[in-house]
Amino acid sequence: MQLKDLGERKIINMLAKYFEIEYLDDCATLPFNDSFLLITTDMVNEKTHFPEGTKPYHIGWFSVAVNLSDIAAKGGKPLGITLSIGIPRDMDINFINEFAHGAKECASRFDVPILGGDTKEMDFVTICGTAFGIIKQKEFISRYGMREGDVVCVTGKLGKAGYALSNIKKRNAIDNLLLVMPRVREGMAIASLKIATSSMDISDGLASSLYQLSILNKKGFRIYGKKIPIARGAKKEHALYSGGDYELLFTMPKGKIKIAKQKLKSMCSLTEIGEVIGERKVLLVEDEREEIMENKGYEHFK
Protein backbone atom coordinates (compact mmCIF):
# COMPACT_ATOMS: atom_id res chain seq x y z
CA MET A 1 0.00 0.00 0.00
CA GLN A 2 1.22 3.47 -0.84
CA LEU A 3 1.04 6.61 1.27
CA LYS A 4 -1.37 8.27 -1.14
CA ASP A 5 -3.88 5.51 -0.37
CA LEU A 6 -3.75 6.41 3.29
CA GLY A 7 -3.58 10.22 3.39
CA GLU A 8 -1.83 12.42 5.88
CA ARG A 9 -4.12 11.95 8.84
CA LYS A 10 -3.98 8.17 8.78
CA ILE A 11 -0.21 8.31 8.46
CA ILE A 12 -0.04 10.64 11.45
CA ASN A 13 -2.31 8.36 13.46
CA MET A 14 -0.12 5.39 12.59
CA LEU A 15 3.04 7.22 13.64
CA ALA A 16 1.44 8.56 16.81
CA LYS A 17 0.44 5.06 17.82
CA TYR A 18 3.90 3.77 17.12
CA PHE A 19 5.61 6.57 19.00
CA GLU A 20 3.12 6.22 21.86
CA ILE A 21 1.89 9.77 21.48
CA GLU A 22 -1.39 9.68 23.36
CA TYR A 23 -2.86 13.04 22.47
CA LEU A 24 -2.80 14.51 18.99
CA ASP A 25 -2.78 18.25 19.31
CA ASP A 26 -1.56 21.41 17.58
CA CYS A 27 1.51 21.30 19.83
CA ALA A 28 3.33 18.71 21.87
CA THR A 29 3.57 19.51 25.56
CA LEU A 30 6.41 19.00 28.02
CA PRO A 31 5.56 19.68 31.68
CA PHE A 32 7.83 22.29 33.24
CA ASN A 33 7.05 23.16 36.86
CA ASP A 34 3.50 24.53 36.70
CA SER A 35 3.73 25.23 32.96
CA PHE A 36 3.83 23.36 29.70
CA LEU A 37 6.53 23.91 27.18
CA LEU A 38 4.73 23.85 23.83
CA ILE A 39 6.47 22.53 20.74
CA THR A 40 5.27 22.48 17.18
CA THR A 41 6.93 21.81 13.86
CA ASP A 42 5.80 22.37 10.31
CA MET A 43 7.58 21.57 7.08
CA VAL A 44 6.65 23.47 3.95
CA ASN A 45 8.04 23.22 0.46
CA GLU A 46 7.79 25.14 -2.75
CA LYS A 47 6.05 22.36 -4.63
CA THR A 48 3.03 21.86 -2.41
CA HIS A 49 2.67 25.10 -0.47
CA PHE A 50 3.56 28.01 -2.67
CA PRO A 51 1.94 29.22 -5.89
CA GLU A 52 4.23 29.95 -8.80
CA GLY A 53 5.84 33.34 -8.49
CA THR A 54 5.86 33.36 -4.69
CA LYS A 55 8.57 35.67 -3.40
CA PRO A 56 11.15 34.46 -0.90
CA TYR A 57 9.92 37.14 1.54
CA HIS A 58 6.52 35.47 1.59
CA ILE A 59 8.04 32.01 2.11
CA GLY A 60 9.95 33.37 5.11
CA TRP A 61 6.92 35.06 6.64
CA PHE A 62 4.66 32.05 6.08
CA SER A 63 7.16 29.56 7.53
CA VAL A 64 7.22 31.48 10.80
CA ALA A 65 3.52 32.33 10.87
CA VAL A 66 2.17 28.79 10.51
CA ASN A 67 4.22 27.60 13.45
CA LEU A 68 3.16 30.51 15.64
CA SER A 69 -0.45 29.70 14.78
CA ASP A 70 -0.11 26.28 16.44
CA ILE A 71 1.28 27.90 19.61
CA ALA A 72 -1.58 30.41 19.47
CA ALA A 73 -4.16 27.63 19.21
CA LYS A 74 -3.07 26.32 22.61
CA GLY A 75 -3.09 29.80 24.16
CA GLY A 76 0.70 29.82 24.49
CA LYS A 77 3.17 32.65 24.54
CA PRO A 78 5.76 31.96 21.81
CA LEU A 79 9.34 31.88 23.08
CA GLY A 80 11.29 31.27 19.93
CA ILE A 81 11.54 29.50 16.63
CA THR A 82 14.20 27.61 14.69
CA LEU A 83 14.26 27.40 10.91
CA SER A 84 15.88 24.65 8.87
CA ILE A 85 16.29 25.64 5.27
CA GLY A 86 16.79 23.25 2.38
CA ILE A 87 17.72 25.07 -0.77
CA PRO A 88 19.31 24.39 -4.17
CA ARG A 89 23.01 25.18 -4.42
CA ASP A 90 22.64 27.30 -7.54
CA MET A 91 20.08 29.58 -5.89
CA ASP A 92 20.99 33.24 -5.85
CA ILE A 93 22.10 34.59 -2.50
CA ASN A 94 19.31 37.19 -2.66
CA PHE A 95 16.87 34.40 -2.05
CA ILE A 96 18.33 33.85 1.41
CA ASN A 97 18.36 37.57 2.18
CA GLU A 98 14.73 38.06 1.21
CA PHE A 99 13.62 34.85 2.90
CA ALA A 100 15.37 35.95 6.09
CA HIS A 101 13.75 39.36 5.82
CA GLY A 102 10.26 37.87 5.65
CA ALA A 103 10.93 35.41 8.46
CA LYS A 104 12.35 38.10 10.69
CA GLU A 105 9.55 40.58 10.07
CA CYS A 106 6.94 38.00 10.99
CA ALA A 107 8.86 36.87 14.07
CA SER A 108 9.48 40.46 15.20
CA ARG A 109 5.83 41.30 14.76
CA PHE A 110 5.11 38.76 17.50
CA ASP A 111 8.24 39.48 19.54
CA VAL A 112 9.63 36.04 18.85
CA PRO A 113 13.38 35.51 18.49
CA ILE A 114 14.67 33.30 15.69
CA LEU A 115 16.98 31.11 17.72
CA GLY A 116 18.87 29.18 15.10
CA GLY A 117 18.48 26.54 12.48
CA ASP A 118 20.19 24.57 9.82
CA THR A 119 20.86 25.03 6.11
CA LYS A 120 21.13 22.17 3.69
CA GLU A 121 21.41 21.60 0.01
CA MET A 122 18.18 20.36 -1.53
CA ASP A 123 16.65 20.22 -4.99
CA PHE A 124 13.61 22.24 -3.94
CA VAL A 125 13.16 24.94 -1.38
CA THR A 126 12.00 23.26 1.82
CA ILE A 127 11.60 24.98 5.15
CA CYS A 128 11.09 23.27 8.48
CA GLY A 129 10.17 25.61 11.31
CA THR A 130 9.92 24.52 14.92
CA ALA A 131 8.37 26.92 17.41
CA PHE A 132 8.37 26.80 21.20
CA GLY A 133 5.99 28.43 23.58
CA ILE A 134 5.01 28.39 27.20
CA ILE A 135 1.72 28.33 29.01
CA LYS A 136 0.55 27.73 32.57
CA GLN A 137 -0.79 24.20 32.75
CA LYS A 138 -4.12 25.43 34.06
CA GLU A 139 -4.50 27.80 31.09
CA PHE A 140 -3.53 25.29 28.39
CA ILE A 141 -6.29 24.70 25.83
CA SER A 142 -6.15 21.21 24.42
CA ARG A 143 -8.03 19.76 21.45
CA TYR A 144 -9.76 17.53 23.97
CA GLY A 145 -12.42 18.47 26.46
CA MET A 146 -15.44 19.91 24.65
CA ARG A 147 -18.79 19.10 26.19
CA GLU A 148 -22.26 18.67 24.76
CA GLY A 149 -24.00 22.04 24.69
CA ASP A 150 -20.78 24.06 24.42
CA VAL A 151 -20.81 26.77 21.79
CA VAL A 152 -18.42 26.67 18.85
CA CYS A 153 -16.85 29.94 17.81
CA VAL A 154 -14.19 31.15 15.41
CA THR A 155 -11.94 34.19 15.29
CA GLY A 156 -12.00 36.55 12.30
CA LYS A 157 -13.52 35.71 8.95
CA LEU A 158 -13.16 32.52 6.97
CA GLY A 159 -12.51 31.72 3.34
CA LYS A 160 -9.85 34.35 2.72
CA ALA A 161 -7.22 31.77 1.74
CA GLY A 162 -9.59 29.72 -0.39
CA TYR A 163 -10.74 32.82 -2.23
CA ALA A 164 -7.14 33.92 -2.80
CA LEU A 165 -6.17 30.50 -4.10
CA SER A 166 -9.10 30.44 -6.53
CA ASN A 167 -8.13 33.90 -7.77
CA ILE A 168 -4.38 33.63 -7.54
CA LYS A 169 -3.75 36.04 -10.42
CA LYS A 170 -5.62 38.84 -8.67
CA ARG A 171 -3.71 41.63 -7.01
CA ASN A 172 -2.83 40.81 -3.38
CA ALA A 173 -3.92 37.19 -3.72
CA ILE A 174 -0.50 35.81 -2.77
CA ASP A 175 -0.26 38.33 0.08
CA ASN A 176 -3.65 37.24 1.37
CA LEU A 177 -2.66 33.60 1.13
CA LEU A 178 0.81 33.75 2.65
CA LEU A 179 1.21 36.83 4.82
CA VAL A 180 -0.72 35.03 7.52
CA MET A 181 -1.30 36.81 10.83
CA PRO A 182 -1.37 34.08 13.47
CA ARG A 183 -3.82 34.75 16.32
CA VAL A 184 -1.15 34.82 19.00
CA ARG A 185 -2.55 37.61 21.19
CA GLU A 186 -6.06 36.27 20.73
CA GLY A 187 -5.09 32.73 21.79
CA MET A 188 -3.30 34.03 24.88
CA ALA A 189 -6.25 36.26 25.77
CA ILE A 190 -8.77 33.41 25.60
CA ALA A 191 -6.44 31.08 27.51
CA SER A 192 -6.09 33.62 30.31
CA LEU A 193 -9.86 33.44 30.86
CA LYS A 194 -9.73 29.66 31.42
CA ILE A 195 -13.09 29.17 29.77
CA ALA A 196 -12.31 27.35 26.51
CA THR A 197 -13.02 23.61 26.58
CA SER A 198 -11.08 22.89 23.37
CA SER A 199 -9.28 24.67 20.57
CA MET A 200 -7.40 24.15 17.34
CA ASP A 201 -6.35 26.26 14.39
CA ILE A 202 -8.38 25.69 11.25
CA SER A 203 -5.46 25.60 8.85
CA ASP A 204 -6.82 22.43 7.20
CA GLY A 205 -10.21 24.09 6.66
CA LEU A 206 -13.22 24.49 8.94
CA ALA A 207 -14.97 21.25 7.99
CA SER A 208 -11.80 19.23 8.28
CA SER A 209 -10.99 20.76 11.67
CA LEU A 210 -14.48 20.06 12.99
CA TYR A 211 -14.18 16.44 11.90
CA GLN A 212 -10.81 16.12 13.57
CA LEU A 213 -12.18 17.51 16.85
CA SER A 214 -15.24 15.31 16.54
CA ILE A 215 -13.14 12.17 16.24
CA LEU A 216 -10.78 13.11 19.09
CA ASN A 217 -13.63 14.03 21.45
CA LYS A 218 -16.16 11.40 20.36
CA LYS A 219 -18.71 14.16 20.03
CA GLY A 220 -20.13 16.16 17.15
CA PHE A 221 -21.24 19.59 16.01
CA ARG A 222 -24.26 21.38 14.70
CA ILE A 223 -23.05 24.32 12.62
CA TYR A 224 -25.35 27.04 11.28
CA GLY A 225 -24.35 27.95 7.74
CA LYS A 226 -25.67 31.47 7.93
CA LYS A 227 -23.69 32.24 11.08
CA ILE A 228 -20.30 31.50 9.51
CA PRO A 229 -18.38 34.77 9.13
CA ILE A 230 -17.24 34.91 5.53
CA ALA A 231 -14.31 36.98 4.29
CA ARG A 232 -14.88 39.63 1.64
CA GLY A 233 -15.20 38.11 -1.82
CA ALA A 234 -15.14 34.54 -0.51
CA LYS A 235 -17.93 32.03 -0.90
CA LYS A 236 -19.28 29.77 1.82
CA GLU A 237 -17.56 26.91 -0.01
CA HIS A 238 -14.19 28.58 0.65
CA ALA A 239 -15.05 29.19 4.30
CA LEU A 240 -16.05 25.59 4.89
CA TYR A 241 -13.71 23.51 2.81
CA SER A 242 -10.54 25.42 1.92
CA GLY A 243 -7.38 25.15 3.98
CA GLY A 244 -5.08 28.04 4.76
CA ASP A 245 -7.18 30.23 7.05
CA TYR A 246 -5.12 30.49 10.21
CA GLU A 247 -8.04 31.37 12.43
CA LEU A 248 -8.77 29.71 15.76
CA LEU A 249 -11.74 27.57 16.60
CA PHE A 250 -12.83 27.35 20.25
CA THR A 251 -15.51 25.57 22.17
CA MET A 252 -16.71 26.98 25.49
CA PRO A 253 -19.76 26.88 27.76
CA LYS A 254 -22.63 28.91 26.33
CA GLY A 255 -22.56 31.36 29.22
CA LYS A 256 -18.94 32.34 28.55
CA ILE A 257 -19.13 33.59 24.99
CA LYS A 258 -19.91 37.14 26.07
CA ILE A 259 -16.83 37.52 28.23
CA ALA A 260 -14.71 35.94 25.48
CA LYS A 261 -15.99 38.44 22.90
CA GLN A 262 -15.39 41.26 25.33
CA LYS A 263 -11.82 40.10 25.91
CA LEU A 264 -11.06 39.99 22.17
CA LYS A 265 -12.91 43.23 21.41
CA SER A 266 -9.81 45.24 20.54
CA MET A 267 -8.25 42.38 18.54
CA CYS A 268 -10.73 40.57 16.33
CA SER A 269 -14.26 39.31 16.05
CA LEU A 270 -15.31 36.08 17.70
CA THR A 271 -18.35 34.51 16.10
CA GLU A 272 -20.57 31.77 17.47
CA ILE A 273 -21.25 29.36 14.62
CA GLY A 274 -22.88 26.38 16.30
CA GLU A 275 -22.84 23.97 19.20
CA VAL A 276 -21.36 20.70 20.38
CA ILE A 277 -23.70 17.71 20.20
CA GLY A 278 -23.48 14.28 21.77
CA GLU A 279 -23.58 12.34 18.52
CA ARG A 280 -20.39 11.87 16.50
CA LYS A 281 -21.71 13.77 13.51
CA VAL A 282 -20.90 17.11 11.96
CA LEU A 283 -24.17 18.69 10.90
CA LEU A 284 -24.60 21.75 8.74
CA VAL A 285 -27.88 23.65 9.06
CA GLU A 286 -28.84 25.65 5.97
CA ASP A 287 -32.27 27.31 5.72
CA GLU A 288 -33.56 25.08 8.50
CA ARG A 289 -32.48 21.95 6.61
CA GLU A 290 -29.96 19.87 8.51
CA GLU A 291 -27.47 17.80 6.56
CA ILE A 292 -24.16 16.06 7.16
CA MET A 293 -21.27 18.45 6.45
CA GLU A 294 -18.87 17.09 3.88
CA ASN A 295 -15.57 15.99 5.38
CA LYS A 296 -13.27 17.63 2.92
CA GLY A 297 -10.40 20.07 3.08
CA TYR A 298 -6.73 20.00 2.42
CA GLU A 299 -4.92 16.76 3.14
CA HIS A 300 -1.42 15.85 2.04
CA PHE A 301 -0.70 12.65 0.11
CA LYS A 302 -4.35 12.19 -0.90
Added chain:
Amino acid sequence: MQLKDLGERKIINMLAKYFEIEYLDDCATLPFNDSFLLITTDMVNEKTHFPEGTKPYHIGWFSVAVNLSDIAAKGGKPLGITLSIGIPRDMDINFINEFAHGAKECASRFDVPILGGDTKEMDFVTICGTAFGIIKQKEFISRYGMREGDVVCVTGKLGKAGYALSNIKKRNAIDNLLLVMPRVREGMAIASLKIATSSMDISDGLASSLYQLSILNKKGFRIYGKKIPIARGAKKEHALYSGGDYELLFTMPKGKIKIAKQKLKSMCSLTEIGEVIGERKVLLVEDEREEIMENKGYEHFK
Protein backbone atom coordinates in the same frame (compact mmCIF):
# COMPACT_ATOMS: atom_id res chain seq x y z
CA MET B 1 26.27 35.25 -6.40
CA GLN B 2 25.04 31.72 -5.83
CA LEU B 3 24.93 29.77 -2.60
CA LYS B 4 27.53 27.29 -3.80
CA ASP B 5 30.03 30.17 -4.03
CA LEU B 6 29.50 30.90 -0.36
CA GLY B 7 29.24 27.49 1.30
CA GLU B 8 27.19 26.49 4.31
CA ARG B 9 29.19 28.22 6.99
CA LYS B 10 29.13 31.62 5.35
CA ILE B 11 25.41 31.26 4.72
CA ILE B 12 24.88 30.41 8.39
CA ASN B 13 27.00 33.38 9.47
CA MET B 14 24.98 35.63 7.21
CA LEU B 15 21.68 34.36 8.62
CA ALA B 16 22.93 34.52 12.20
CA LYS B 17 23.90 38.15 11.74
CA TYR B 18 20.55 38.94 10.21
CA PHE B 19 18.59 37.15 12.92
CA GLU B 20 20.79 38.73 15.61
CA ILE B 21 21.97 35.37 16.89
CA GLU B 22 25.03 36.33 18.87
CA TYR B 23 26.52 32.93 19.63
CA LEU B 24 26.79 30.14 17.10
CA ASP B 25 26.65 26.88 18.96
CA ASP B 26 25.54 23.27 18.62
CA CYS B 27 22.27 24.25 20.29
CA ALA B 28 20.30 27.42 20.85
CA THR B 29 19.67 28.24 24.50
CA LEU B 30 16.60 29.67 26.21
CA PRO B 31 17.06 30.60 29.89
CA PHE B 32 14.59 28.84 32.17
CA ASN B 33 14.98 29.58 35.87
CA ASP B 34 18.49 28.35 36.66
CA SER B 35 18.63 26.14 33.56
CA PHE B 36 18.91 26.48 29.83
CA LEU B 37 16.47 24.85 27.51
CA LEU B 38 18.60 23.54 24.64
CA ILE B 39 17.20 23.40 21.12
CA THR B 40 18.77 21.97 18.01
CA THR B 41 17.47 21.14 14.58
CA ASP B 42 18.93 19.18 11.70
CA MET B 43 17.51 18.52 8.28
CA VAL B 44 18.72 15.49 6.35
CA ASN B 45 17.68 14.22 2.96
CA GLU B 46 18.21 11.13 0.90
CA LYS B 47 20.19 12.90 -1.78
CA THR B 48 23.01 14.34 0.29
CA HIS B 49 23.09 12.23 3.47
CA PHE B 50 22.37 8.65 2.61
CA PRO B 51 24.26 6.25 0.38
CA GLU B 52 22.27 4.29 -2.18
CA GLY B 53 20.58 1.32 -0.63
CA THR B 54 20.16 2.90 2.80
CA LYS B 55 17.29 1.29 4.67
CA PRO B 56 14.48 3.38 6.16
CA TYR B 57 15.40 2.00 9.60
CA HIS B 58 18.83 3.62 9.27
CA ILE B 59 17.33 6.94 8.14
CA GLY B 60 15.11 6.92 11.23
CA TRP B 61 17.93 6.11 13.61
CA PHE B 62 20.30 8.65 12.08
CA SER B 63 17.71 11.46 12.09
CA VAL B 64 17.29 11.09 15.84
CA ALA B 65 20.93 10.43 16.64
CA VAL B 66 22.39 13.51 14.96
CA ASN B 67 20.08 15.79 16.90
CA LEU B 68 20.85 14.10 20.21
CA SER B 69 24.54 14.55 19.46
CA ASP B 70 24.10 18.33 19.49
CA ILE B 71 22.37 18.17 22.88
CA ALA B 72 25.18 15.90 24.08
CA ALA B 73 27.84 18.37 22.96
CA LYS B 74 26.42 20.96 25.36
CA GLY B 75 26.21 18.48 28.22
CA GLY B 76 22.42 18.48 28.16
CA LYS B 77 19.88 15.89 29.12
CA PRO B 78 17.61 15.31 26.12
CA LEU B 79 13.92 15.84 26.87
CA GLY B 80 12.31 15.02 23.58
CA ILE B 81 12.43 15.24 19.84
CA THR B 82 10.03 16.08 17.03
CA LEU B 83 10.35 14.67 13.52
CA SER B 84 9.02 16.27 10.36
CA ILE B 85 8.95 13.86 7.49
CA GLY B 86 8.79 14.81 3.82
CA ILE B 87 8.14 11.79 1.66
CA PRO B 88 6.90 10.94 -1.86
CA ARG B 89 3.24 10.05 -2.11
CA ASP B 90 3.89 6.82 -3.98
CA MET B 91 6.22 5.52 -1.28
CA ASP B 92 5.22 2.19 0.20
CA ILE B 93 3.75 2.33 3.66
CA ASN B 94 6.50 -0.02 4.89
CA PHE B 95 8.92 2.82 4.52
CA ILE B 96 7.13 4.74 7.26
CA ASN B 97 6.94 1.68 9.50
CA GLU B 98 10.64 0.92 9.20
CA PHE B 99 11.63 4.55 9.49
CA ALA B 100 9.55 4.87 12.66
CA HIS B 101 11.12 1.70 14.02
CA GLY B 102 14.64 3.06 13.58
CA ALA B 103 13.74 6.46 15.02
CA LYS B 104 12.05 4.92 18.01
CA GLU B 105 14.84 2.48 18.77
CA CYS B 106 17.39 5.26 18.79
CA ALA B 107 15.20 7.53 20.90
CA SER B 108 14.40 4.74 23.36
CA ARG B 109 18.05 3.88 23.69
CA PHE B 110 18.55 7.34 25.17
CA ASP B 111 15.19 7.48 26.98
CA VAL B 112 13.96 10.28 24.78
CA PRO B 113 10.28 10.52 23.85
CA ILE B 114 9.32 11.32 20.27
CA LEU B 115 6.87 14.11 20.95
CA GLY B 116 5.31 14.72 17.58
CA GLY B 117 6.01 16.01 14.15
CA ASP B 118 4.63 16.64 10.76
CA THR B 119 4.33 14.65 7.53
CA LYS B 120 4.36 16.24 4.13
CA GLU B 121 4.47 15.19 0.53
CA MET B 122 7.86 15.74 -1.05
CA ASP B 123 9.73 14.45 -4.08
CA PHE B 124 12.60 13.13 -1.98
CA VAL B 125 12.75 11.77 1.51
CA THR B 126 13.59 14.67 3.81
CA ILE B 127 13.63 14.51 7.59
CA CYS B 128 13.84 17.47 9.92
CA GLY B 129 14.43 16.56 13.55
CA THR B 130 14.32 19.07 16.36
CA ALA B 131 15.56 17.98 19.77
CA PHE B 132 15.19 19.67 23.14
CA GLY B 133 17.28 19.25 26.20
CA ILE B 134 17.87 20.83 29.55
CA ILE B 135 20.97 21.72 31.50
CA LYS B 136 21.78 23.79 34.58
CA GLN B 137 23.18 27.10 33.40
CA LYS B 138 26.33 26.61 35.42
CA GLU B 139 26.97 23.22 33.78
CA PHE B 140 26.32 24.35 30.18
CA ILE B 141 29.34 23.88 27.91
CA SER B 142 29.43 26.46 25.16
CA ARG B 143 31.62 26.54 22.05
CA TYR B 144 33.12 29.67 23.57
CA GLY B 145 35.52 29.94 26.48
CA MET B 146 38.66 27.94 25.75
CA ARG B 147 41.86 29.42 27.14
CA GLU B 148 45.44 29.30 26.01
CA GLY B 149 47.13 26.26 27.55
CA ASP B 150 43.90 24.22 27.83
CA VAL B 151 44.16 20.67 26.60
CA VAL B 152 42.06 19.45 23.66
CA CYS B 153 40.55 16.01 23.96
CA VAL B 154 38.11 13.84 22.02
CA THR B 155 35.82 10.98 22.96
CA GLY B 156 36.14 7.59 21.26
CA LYS B 157 38.02 6.98 18.04
CA LEU B 158 37.92 9.02 14.88
CA GLY B 159 37.69 8.19 11.20
CA LYS B 160 35.04 5.50 11.48
CA ALA B 161 32.57 7.34 9.26
CA GLY B 162 35.20 8.38 6.71
CA TYR B 163 36.46 4.83 6.48
CA ALA B 164 32.92 3.50 6.06
CA LEU B 165 32.16 6.03 3.34
CA SER B 166 35.32 5.12 1.43
CA ASN B 167 34.39 1.44 1.66
CA ILE B 168 30.65 1.69 1.38
CA LYS B 169 30.28 -1.73 -0.26
CA LYS B 170 31.90 -3.49 2.69
CA ARG B 171 29.75 -5.35 5.16
CA ASN B 172 28.53 -3.10 8.00
CA ALA B 173 29.73 0.06 6.27
CA ILE B 174 26.26 1.63 6.20
CA ASP B 175 25.68 0.54 9.80
CA ASN B 176 28.93 2.17 10.85
CA LEU B 177 28.04 5.33 9.01
CA LEU B 178 24.44 5.76 10.08
CA LEU B 179 23.75 3.87 13.30
CA VAL B 180 25.44 6.68 15.18
CA MET B 181 25.64 6.46 18.97
CA PRO B 182 25.50 10.03 20.22
CA ARG B 183 27.64 10.69 23.31
CA VAL B 184 24.70 11.69 25.49
CA ARG B 185 25.81 10.11 28.75
CA GLU B 186 29.38 11.23 28.15
CA GLY B 187 28.39 14.84 27.52
CA MET B 188 26.26 14.93 30.66
CA ALA B 189 29.07 13.36 32.70
CA ILE B 190 31.65 15.93 31.61
CA ALA B 191 29.18 18.78 32.12
CA SER B 192 28.49 17.65 35.67
CA LEU B 193 32.20 18.13 36.48
CA LYS B 194 32.06 21.80 35.38
CA ILE B 195 35.60 21.64 34.02
CA ALA B 196 35.21 21.91 30.24
CA THR B 197 35.97 25.34 28.79
CA SER B 198 34.39 24.59 25.40
CA SER B 199 32.86 21.76 23.45
CA MET B 200 31.31 20.81 20.14
CA ASP B 201 30.53 17.65 18.27
CA ILE B 202 32.88 16.90 15.39
CA SER B 203 30.22 15.88 12.89
CA ASP B 204 31.81 18.11 10.20
CA GLY B 205 35.21 16.47 10.77
CA LEU B 206 37.97 17.13 13.29
CA ALA B 207 39.87 19.71 11.25
CA SER B 208 36.73 21.59 10.34
CA SER B 209 35.55 21.61 13.95
CA LEU B 210 38.91 22.89 15.20
CA TYR B 211 38.78 25.71 12.67
CA GLN B 212 35.25 26.61 13.70
CA LEU B 213 36.26 26.76 17.39
CA SER B 214 39.39 28.71 16.49
CA ILE B 215 37.39 31.38 14.69
CA LEU B 216 34.74 31.66 17.40
CA ASN B 217 37.29 31.89 20.21
CA LYS B 218 39.96 33.89 18.38
CA LYS B 219 42.50 31.32 19.51
CA GLY B 220 44.16 28.32 17.90
CA PHE B 221 45.30 24.75 18.41
CA ARG B 222 48.42 22.66 18.29
CA ILE B 223 47.34 19.09 17.53
CA TYR B 224 49.71 16.12 17.70
CA GLY B 225 49.07 13.77 14.79
CA LYS B 226 50.30 10.69 16.58
CA LYS B 227 48.00 11.27 19.54
CA ILE B 228 44.79 11.18 17.47
CA PRO B 229 42.84 8.02 18.31
CA ILE B 230 42.08 6.34 15.02
CA ALA B 231 39.26 3.87 14.45
CA ARG B 232 40.04 0.37 13.24
CA GLY B 233 40.77 0.30 9.52
CA ALA B 234 40.64 4.08 9.19
CA LYS B 235 43.49 6.29 8.06
CA LYS B 236 44.60 9.51 9.70
CA GLU B 237 43.14 11.28 6.68
CA HIS B 238 39.69 9.96 7.64
CA ALA B 239 40.14 10.96 11.27
CA LEU B 240 41.16 14.50 10.38
CA TYR B 241 39.09 15.45 7.39
CA SER B 242 35.98 13.27 7.08
CA GLY B 243 32.64 14.29 8.51
CA GLY B 244 30.22 11.94 10.19
CA ASP B 245 32.02 10.98 13.40
CA TYR B 246 29.63 12.03 16.13
CA GLU B 247 32.30 12.22 18.81
CA LEU B 248 32.72 15.16 21.18
CA LEU B 249 35.64 17.52 21.35
CA PHE B 250 36.34 19.28 24.65
CA THR B 251 38.87 21.77 25.91
CA MET B 252 39.68 21.92 29.61
CA PRO B 253 42.48 23.03 31.92
CA LYS B 254 45.44 20.68 31.77
CA GLY B 255 45.04 19.67 35.41
CA LYS B 256 41.48 18.41 34.85
CA ILE B 257 41.99 15.79 32.18
CA LYS B 258 42.60 13.04 34.72
CA ILE B 259 39.33 13.52 36.54
CA ALA B 260 37.52 13.74 33.18
CA LYS B 261 39.00 10.42 32.03
CA GLN B 262 38.09 8.87 35.35
CA LYS B 263 34.50 10.08 35.01
CA LEU B 264 34.14 8.58 31.54
CA LYS B 265 35.98 5.37 32.39
CA SER B 266 32.95 3.09 32.14
CA MET B 267 31.67 4.80 28.98
CA CYS B 268 34.38 5.59 26.47
CA SER B 269 37.95 6.70 26.03
CA LEU B 270 38.89 10.37 26.28
CA THR B 271 42.11 11.19 24.48
CA GLU B 272 44.22 14.31 24.79
CA ILE B 273 45.25 15.31 21.28
CA GLY B 274 46.78 18.75 21.71
CA GLU B 275 46.49 22.16 23.29
CA VAL B 276 44.96 25.59 22.84
CA ILE B 277 47.37 28.28 21.65
CA GLY B 278 47.06 32.06 21.61
CA GLU B 279 47.52 32.45 17.87
CA ARG B 280 44.56 31.96 15.52
CA LYS B 281 46.12 29.00 13.75
CA VAL B 282 45.42 25.30 13.68
CA LEU B 283 48.76 23.50 13.73
CA LEU B 284 49.35 19.83 13.11
CA VAL B 285 52.54 18.34 14.54
CA GLU B 286 53.76 15.24 12.68
CA ASP B 287 57.16 13.71 13.48
CA GLU B 288 58.21 16.93 15.19
CA ARG B 289 57.39 18.96 12.08
CA GLU B 290 54.74 21.57 12.66
CA GLU B 291 52.50 22.58 9.78
CA ILE B 292 49.18 24.31 9.23
CA MET B 293 46.36 21.78 9.31
CA GLU B 294 44.24 21.86 6.20
CA ASN B 295 40.82 23.40 6.75
CA LYS B 296 38.76 20.81 4.99
CA GLY B 297 35.84 18.60 5.86
CA TYR B 298 32.25 18.30 4.86
CA GLU B 299 30.46 21.48 3.97
CA HIS B 300 27.10 21.77 2.24
CA PHE B 301 26.64 23.83 -0.92
CA LYS B 302 30.39 23.89 -1.67
